[in-house]
Amino acid sequence: MRRRRLIAAGVTGALAGCLEKTSSADDPSGDDLVRAAIDAREAVNNLAAVRTMTAETPEETIERRERLFQRPPDAQRREVLESSDSRAPEGTVSVRTQAVTWGYYPTTGKVLERHHPNRFVEDRTRLILQSLLEEYDLALDGTDTVDDRDAYVVDATPKSDEEVGRSIELLVGETIYTIPLGGGGR
Structure with missing residues (x-):
């Protein structure tokens, strides 16, 4: 136990x-x-925070500092301020509602929009x-x-x-x- x-x-x-x-x-x-x-x-009703995350695996250690804004339970905005993670570099922004997630990726300069019409949060x-x-x-x-x-x-x-x-x-x-x-x- x-x-x-x-x-x-x-x-x-x-x-x-x-x-x-x-x-x-x-x-x-x-x-x-x-x-x-x-x-x-x-x-x-609203949350605002700066979150620092460290993820360790046997192969690598990833550190990331993000600014978060939330309206529980489903609305969220996340902006990466500092990062050693190539999958979420500095400047990456994600905005999520119950039905749609938008992601801005600075390495490509593109915005990706994903629809979630059946998401239950x-x-x-x-x-x-x-x-x-x-x-x-x-x-x-x-x-x-x-x-x-x-x-x-x-x-x-x-x-x-x-x-x-x-x-x-x-x-x-x-x-x-x-x-x-x-x-x-x-």
Whole structure:
């Protein structure tokens, strides 16, 4: 059984600061923190962030810095500011709605338009947070720093002995925070 450790304020990146630790008195439970994240997510109308991503494989390491704008659950604009990824070089822009995605590729100077007439978009972040409540035992595990603010850390242990499937692991300092993807690996 693998245990998952995550920062409640950083569960989605988009919620950083929504659950910022404000005092040491009456610390909430892990379940309370995830419920608060779900409530905060439902209230989010617009998101703006600069995201830095590093992807490591045995063959290469790719780093990318992007500016994101979102209107959950389906509208998004992503602009690559810096990149070592030849598939998404600096200046690449992607704009997505539920029905259409436009992509500008600076290496070719072209815009590609893709239509998705049957796309059904769910709020994946909300679904992941809800799966944490349903499929994990959650416990408060102190605090950590996110964006120079104190934030709660939630330890998530799977309720079943099944191995958790696909996930994203975030390295913060020397601690690895794992966020499950999908419905608990199914």
